[in-house]
Amino acid sequence: MDRRVFIGAMASGLLAAPLAAAAQQTARVYRVGFVSPISLHPTFHAFRDGLRELGYVEGKTVIVEARFAEGRSERLPELVAELIRLKVDVLVVGSTVGTLAAKKATTTVPIVFAGLIDPVAPGIVASLARPRGNITGVTFGIGGSGFAGKWMELLKESVPNISHVAVLSNSASPLTALLVKEIRSAARTLNVKLDVLDAGNAADLDSAFAAIGASGAQAIIVLNDPFFVANRAKLVQFSASKRLPAVYFIKLFADAGGLIAYGGSLEDSYRRAATYVDKILMGAKPGDLPIEQPTKFELVINLKTAKALGLTIPPSLLQRADEVIE
Numbered sequence: 001m002d003r004r005v006f007i008g009a010m011a012s013g014l015l016a017a018p019l020a021a022a023a024q025q026t027a028r029v030y031r032v033g034f035v036s037p038i039s040l041h042p043t044f045h046a047f048r049d050g051l052r053e054l055g056y057v058e059g060k061t062v063i064v065e066a067r068f069a070e071g072r073s074e075r076l077p078e079l080v081a082e083l084i085r086l087k088v089d090v091l092v093v094g095s096t097v098g099t100l101a102a103k104k105a106t107t108t109v110p111i112v113f114a115g116l117i118d119p120v121a122p123g124i125v126a127s128l129a130r131p132r133g134n135i136t137g138v139t140f141g142i143g144g145s146g147f148a149g150k151w152m153e154l155l156k157e158s159v160p161n162i163s164h165v166a167v168l169s170n171s172a173s174p175l176t177a178l179l180v181k182e183i184r185s186a187a188r189t190l191n192v193k194l195d196v197l198d199a200g201n202a203a204d205l206d207s208a209f210a211a212i213g214a215s216g217a218q219a220i221i222v223l224n225d226p227f228f229v230a231n232r233a234k235l236v237q238f239s240a241s242k243r244l245p246a247v248y249f250i251k252l253f254a255d256a257g258g259l260i261a262y263g264g265s266l267e268d269s270y271r272r273a274a275t276y277v278d279k280i281l282m283g284a285k286p287g288d289l290p291i292e293q294p295t296k297f298e299l300v301i302n303l304k305t306a307k308a309l310g311l312t313i314p315p316s317l318l319q320r321a322d323e324v325i326e
Contacts, residue, residue, distance in 0.1 A: 028061075029060070029061060029062065029063060030056075030061065030062045030063070030089045030090075030281050031062075031063050031065060031086065031087070031088045031089050032051075032062055032063070032064050032065070032088060032089060032090050032091075032092060032277060033064075033065050033067075033083030033084070033086065033088035033090070033091040033092065034047065034064055034065065034066040034067070034092045035066075035067050035069070035076065035079050035080055035083060035091070035092070035093045035094065035098055035102070036066070036067070036068045036069065036094050036098075037069045037071070037073055037076060037094050037095040037097065037098050037115075037226030037229075038068065038069065038070065038071050038094075038226050038229050038230045039068050039070050039071070039230065040066075040068055041068075041229075042252075042266075042267050043094065043114070043115060043266055043267055043269075043270040044066060044270070045267075046267040046268070046270040046271040047064075047092065047114070047270040047271065047273055047274055048064065049271060049274075050270070050271040050272065050273065050274025050275065051064070051274045051277070051278075053271075053274070054274060054275065054278045056278075065083055065086055065088060067079040067082065067083060069098075069226070070230060071226055071227050071229065071230025071231065072227075073095070073097045073098070073172070073226055073227065076093075076095075076097055076098045076101045077101040077104070077105065080093065080098070080101050080102045080105045081105055084105055084106055084109055088109065089110070089280075089281060090109070090110045090111075090112060090277050090280050090281065091106075091109050091110065091111050091112070092111075092112045092113075092114065092270075092273055092277060093111060093112075093113050093114075094113070094114055094115040094116075094226070094270070095115055095116055095226050096116045096117070096118075096119075096122055096124070096173065096174050096175055097172075097173065097174070097226070098113075098226075099111065099113040099116060099119065099124050099135070099137070100122060100124060100174065102135075103124060103135060106134070107133065107134055108134060109134065110134050110135075110280045110286045111134055111135040111136075111137075111286065112135075112136060112137045112138075112273050112276045112277055112280070112286070113135065113136075113137030113138070113273070114137055114138050114140075114269045114270045114272070114273040115140060115266055115269050115270065116137075116139055116140070116141075116175075117139055117140065117141030117142070117143045117147070117175055117179075117224060118139065118141070118142070118143020118175055118178070119131070119135075119137065119139065119291060120143070121143050121174070121175060121178055122174035122175060125291065128290060128291040128293065129290050129291075130287070130288075130290070131286065131287050131289070131290070131291055132287040133286070133287045134286050134287065135286055135287070136276055136286040136287065136289040136290075136291055137273060137276060137291060137292075138269045138270075138272045138273050138276065138291070138292045138293075139264070139269065139291065139292070139293050139294065140250075140263060140264030140265060140266050140268070140269040140294055141224070141249075141263055141264050141294070142293055142294070143175065143178060146182050146185070146186075147182065148178075148179040148180075148182035148183050148186075148223070149182040149183055149185055149186030150186075150262060151183065151221050151247045151249070151262060152165070152183050152186035152187050152190065152192065152221065152247075153186055153190070154247055154260055154262055154299070154317075155219050155221060155245065155247045155260070156190045156192065157314065157317055158245060158259070158260060158306075158311065158313055158314070158317060159218070159219060159245050159311060162192065162218040162219050162245075163191070163192055163193060163218065164192065164193045164195070164215070164216060164217050164218050164219075165187065165192055165193070165194055165195070165217060165218065165219045165220070165221060166194075166195045166197055166208075166211075166212045166215065166217035166219070166220050166221070167180065167183060167194060167195065167196045167197065167220075167221045167222075167223065168197055168199045168205075168208055168220060168221070168222045168223060168228065168235070169196055169197065169198060169199065169200075169223045169225070170198065170199065170200030170223070170225040170227060170228075171198045171200060172200050173200070173223075173225050175224075176223065179223050179224075180196055180223075183221060195211070195212075195215055195217055197211055197212070199227075199228075200225065200227055201227065202231075205227075205231065205234070209238055212242070212244070213242065217244070218244065218245075219244055219245045219246065219247075220239055220244050220245075220246040220247070221246070221247050222235060222246060222247070222248045222249065222253070223249065224249040224250070224263070228248075229250070229252065232248075232252060232253050232256050232258075233256055235248075235253070235258075236253060236256045236257045236258045237257075239258070239259070240257065240305070240308065240309075243309055243310075244309075245259045245260075245306075245309055245311060246258055246259055246260070247259065247260045247261070247262065248260070248261045248262075249261065249262070249263045250263050250265075250266045251263075251265070251266075251298055251300045251323070252266070254300040254301070254302045254323075254325060255300075255325070257302060257304075257305055258302060258305065259301070259302055259305045259306060259309065259311075260299070260300070260301055260302070261298070261299075261300040262297060262298070262299050262300075263297055263298065264294035264296075264297055264298070265294070265296075265298055268294070269294070272292060276289060298322045298323070299320055299321045299322050299323075300321065300322060300323045300324075300325065301313060301317070301318065301321045301323075301324050301325070302325040303318075303324055303325060303326045304325060304326060305325075
């Protein structure tokens with residue numbers, strides 16, 4: 001072979017090698033698992049929006065495998081296991097129960113959680129600053145801070161004459177005890193009698209409704225739980241039919257006709273989770289990524305509902321609201 005031809009061929013080969021490697025790297029399509037404790041919901045769209053904002057294109061640079069538990073938390077372990085079998089690069093999971101199921105299922109697949117209040121109390125992570133292991137994520141509340149007591153305070157401020165409140169909870173939720181403790185503390189300070197009712201499934205919810213009707217409770221607080229989100233229309237309708245003011249933990253309830261919602265933005269929690277997925281796909285270790293807490297809580301008041309209940313919301317409370325639905 002001619003010496004110049006040989007050298008040209010070698011040079012072309014040397015140049016082609018890194019270009020081929022770069023093309024192969026560019027062509028990588030990541031597979032992300034997404035497990036929601038509820039149905040197809042604004043949180044899923046918020047997560048996908050977060051990925052798009054970071055430059056990911058579904059079907060080209062990322063495939064999102066989504067599974068929905070439809071408010072049935074008992075289905076979460078099987079949905080998590082299904083996605084792990086698909087060998088996803090990262091698993092995104094919503095709720096405390098869902099994250100605990102993911103933690104039990106794998107110690108190697110990176111897990112990013114969203115839509116929960118406190119990952120430390122139930123033992124999901126060691127600390128917020130250094131979660132360690134294969135788990136990190138974004139909360140939409142702050143556990144152990146008296147955050148849940150704010151629901152009681154807002155209810156009393158809205159309806160000053162109430163003295164008896166029913167709390168709908170799910171005893172199977174790992175955070176229920178902590179949240180109830182905070183609400184009880186606030187209720188004692190405000191001299192309000194509290195009935196805590198277990199309503200984590202359809203049968204228990206119907207029984208709780210009957211108990212509220214018989215007890216003479218004057219208002220309701222609904223604790224955060226995927227089952228309640230999935231049944232928000234039923235909860236709002238019950239409160240309206242009994243003319244009971246109610247406080248909920250996310251804006252979706254106020255949008256559905258609930259009187260007051262107070263908490264972090266669930267959608268923002270999932271949108272921010274996309275940034276954690278990106279960092280992990282780029283090589284970061286989940287356990288080295290500090291857990292992000294909300295810097296702002298949303299207060300949403302539905303004035304249409306207040307008028308239907310014959311309530312006048314104090315102007316001082318309306319001025320503090322982030323959104324007033326009229």
